[in-house]
Amino acid sequence: MSTHRHNVDLSKAYRLLNHGPTVLVSAAHSGQRNIMAAAWAMPLDFAPPKVAVVLDKATWTRQLLEASGEFALHVPTVAQVDITQALGSSSGLKISEEHGIDKFAAYGLQTFDGNLVGAPLLEGCAAWLECRLLPEPAIQNSYDLFLGEVVAAHADSRVFREGRWDFTGHDSLRTIHHVAGGHFIVDGDVIDAKPLKL
Amino acid sequence: MSTHRHNVDLSKAYRLLNHGPTVLVSAAHSGQRNIMAAAWAMPLDFAPPKVAVVLDKATWTRQLLEASGEFALHVPTVAQVDITQALGSSSGLKISEEHGIDKFAAYGLQTFDGNLVGAPLLEGCAAWLECRLLPEPAIQNSYDLFLGEVVAAHADSRVFREGRWDFTGHDSLRTIHHVAGGHFIVDGDVIDAKPLKL
Numbered sequence: 001m002s003t004h005r006h007n008v009d010l011s012k013a014y015r016l017l018n019h020g021p022t023v024l025v026s027a028a029h030s031g032q033r034n035i036m037a038a039a040w041a042m043p044l045d046f047a048p049p050k051v052a053v054v055l056d057k058a059t060w061t062r063q064l065l066e067a068s069g070e071f072a073l074h075v076p077t078v079a080q081v082d083i084t085q086a087l088g089s090s091s092g093l094k095i096s097e098e099h100g101i102d103k104f105a106a107y108g109l110q111t112f113d114g115n116l117v118g119a120p121l122l123e124g125c126a127a128w129l130e131c132r133l134l135p136e137p138a139i140q141n142s143y144d145l146f147l148g149e150v151v152a153a154h155a156d157s158r159v160f161r162e163g164r165w166d167f168t169g170h171d172s173l174r175t176i177h178h179v180a181g182g183h184f185i186v187d188g189d190v191i192d193a194k195p196l197k198l
Numbered sequence: 199m200s201t202h203r204h205n206v207d208l209s210k211a212y213r214l215l216n217h218g219p220t221v222l223v224s225a226a227h228s229g230q231r232n233i234m235a236a237a238w239a240m241p242l243d244f245a246p247p248k249v250a251v252v253l254d255k256a257t258w259t260r261q262l263l264e265a266s267g268e269f270a271l272h273v274p275t276v277a278q279v280d281i282t283q284a285l286g287s288s289s290g291l292k293i294s295e296e297h298g299i300d301k302f303a304a305y306g307l308q309t310f311d312g313n314l315v316g317a318p319l320l321e322g323c324a325a326w327l328e329c330r331l332l333p334e335p336a337i338q339n340s341y342d343l344f345l346g347e348v349v350a351a352h353a354d355s356r357v358f359r360e361g362r363w364d365f366t367g368h369d370s371l372r373t374i375h376h377v378a379g380g381h382f383i384v385d386g387d388v389i390d391a392k393p394l395k396l
Contacts, residue, residue, distance in 0.1 A: 018237050019375035019383050020218015039216050042238045044252055044341055052250060052343065054242060078389060085391030106396050139337055143242055143345065145250065165377055174386070177217035177375075179363055185217050188372070188386020191276060193283030198304050 004156045007115075008127070012163035013153035014043040016075055016127040017051060019165065021175040022184070024074040024087060025053060026119045027064035033120050035103050036061040037088030039178040041073060049150040051131060056144055060100030065119075065133060066140075071148060072119035075127040078186050079172040083107060085182045115152040126175050127155040166190075202354045205313075206325070210361035211351035212241040214273055214325040215249060217363065219373040220382070222272040222285060223251060224317045225262035231318050233301050234259040235286030237376040239271060247348035249329060254342055258298030263317075263331065264338075269346060270317035273325040276384050277370040281305060283380045313350040324373050325353040364388075 008016065017023070020042065026035040040054035051073060055062040065071045076084045087103055104111055104120060111120040117130035131148030139145045159165060159173045167174045167187055174187040206214065215221070218240065224233040238252035249271060253260040263269045274282045285301060302309055302318060309318040315328035329346035337343045357363060357371045365372045365385055372385040 015378050019377050040240045040242065042240045042252070044238065044343065054240070081389055081391045082394050086394040107394065136337065139334065145242065147341065163378070164381065165383065176389070179217050180213050180361070182391040183362065184389050184391065185363065186386045186389055188384045191279055191374070191382050191384055193279045193380040193382065196280050196284040196305065
């Protein structure tokens with residue numbers, strides 16, 4: 001278990017996703033669990049914090065999420081780029097309507113338990129958001145779009161402290177942004193906007 | 199007019215937003231126009247390409263978008279970080295229910311016309327997506343969440359070519375990711391994931 005993991009105040013949870021990183025999505029139901037990558041995720045509200053994420057119909061994780069009404073978003077790091085890509089491209093792992101391959105087991109991934117949600121959390125990420133599904137069947141079915149309320153959030157204190165990302169001195173913990181085909185952009189420099197006069 | 203602007207094939211349009219940059223949103227209706235910043239935007243589908251963006255109820259741009267059924271997303275660059283922040287924080291510019299301040303005029307911004315959509319496009323961005331609203335009143339009202347179909351897309355050929363971002367040699371055109379309070383992360387290095395065996 002990481003000794004750097006700390007709880008993030010829910011009022012700051014949106015900042016874990018505000019810069020648009022690629023995420024991992026996990027879910028568990030009835031003794032089964034899975035995890036996948038998703039580049040299409042974003043915050044949806046500040047308080048209570050909400051998120052939106054697109055999950056293809058073919059994914060086993062989506063079925064577990066729909067059955068349990070819970071999921072977890074993870075913000076993976078550049079050190080996890082290979083497993084992020086693997087979790088995003090290893091589709092078709094569903095064996096039957098009721099059973100799929102557990103990618104945690106298939107790739108030998110270490111997990112820990114969330115505070116409030118049953119979805120397993122992958123060790124080594126930069127941040128984690130435990131979410132409860134906000135059921136919106138029409139947009140789930142029409143657009144593969146899932147909304148959730150963030151009920152607990154955690155981050156690695158080496159890179160997210162006092163509500164701010166700061167990767168200085170921790171290049172391997174920088175977060176990643178998928179472009180296409182396993183090609184990622186890594187977080188770079190930080191810049192502060194200067195006020196403009198109207 | 200930028201001589202570097204080129205059309206992006208719609209099949210590659212999702213890649214303009216796939217890495218999660220902060221965007222600008224413009225809309226026009228009945229002789230009025232406006233533009234705002236939004237950190238919460240993402241692709242929603244590949245073909246036809248669709249997008250999702252969160253727009254606060256208080257914004258004048260949202261009213262113009264709802265009235266016209268059209269909008270444009272822009273991907274601003276690090277050279278535009280000050281104006282991006284200004285366009286994201288200059289709220290309350292609505293004068294009445296039917297009229298707001300035109301931030302293009304207020305900040306002296308240069309625009310050009312889109313191919314298919316009436317929303318004005320801001321010069322100097324890295325990419326532009328012309329969108330038609332996919333009306334979903336329930337989620338617009340409940341979640342401030344707007345969905346759109348991308349009907350035309352453009353990018354600066356110096357940094358987006360053959361369906362890929364490549365900022366090498368063009369640091370001022372790197373795209374930006376808002377964290378909070380005018381604090382942005384700039385696109386950094388590129389990394390390619392290596393295949394993992396199951």
